Amino acid sequence: xKEYTYFxxxxxxxxxxxxxxxxxxxxVTRSAKNYRFNHVTNKLxxxxxxxxxxxxxxxxxxxxxxxxxxxxEIHFYSEKSGYDTRCRKCKLEKAxxxxxxxxxxxxxxxxxLENKLSADNIMYIRIVAAIEHMDEEQCLNYLLxxxxxxxxxxxxxxxxxx
Numbered sequence: 133x134k135e136y137t138y139f140x141x142x143x144x145x146x147x148x149x150x151x152x153x154x155x156x157x158x159x160v161t162r163s164a165k166n167y168r169f170n171h172v173t174n175k176l177x178x179x180x181x182x183x184x185x186x187x188x189x190x191x192x193x194x195x196x197x198x199x200x201x202x203x204x205e206i207h208f209y210s211e212k213s214g215y216d217t218r219c220r221k222c223k224l225e226k227a228x229x230x231x232x233x234x235x236x237x238x239x240x241x242x243x244x245l246e247n248k249l250s251a252d253n254i255m256y257i258r259i260v261a262a263i264e265h266m267d268e269e270q271c272l273n274y275l276l277x278x279x280x281x282x283x284x285x286x287x288x289x290x291x292x293x294x
Contacts, residue, residue: 134171135171139160139165139167140165141165144164148195157211158212159214163217166217167179170188174191178206187206189208206219217265260275
């Protein structure tokens, strides 16, 4: 038997010690590629997206998953959302590297999307931003970059510039 079962959006099952196929908890579907099942310890493990370390989060026993995570290592949100994408150490490091947002807002004037975009476009940006783990400004720049890279329009400049 292999040591680990790695999950994907299409593969959300593993084989237990009794050679029976078992489903993983529902929250694994939201970030399947960051989870694996350790067959040696019978534990579900979550990978930090920064340091790539795995943390034991749930024990599989008698056909059920039991929460065993250490809150000092990785945060648990809810049965629906599951565990944080970063471990506590990486989350603290990332937070310490980010500039103070209040200072940043005072220093630069931000473009107010609500005043210029339709409600549908604002909602789309917010949905994509949440899925891609970005803020709205990063998401809008990301979407515009995608359009620019794939845009095949050409422009003819027939007018003379004075």
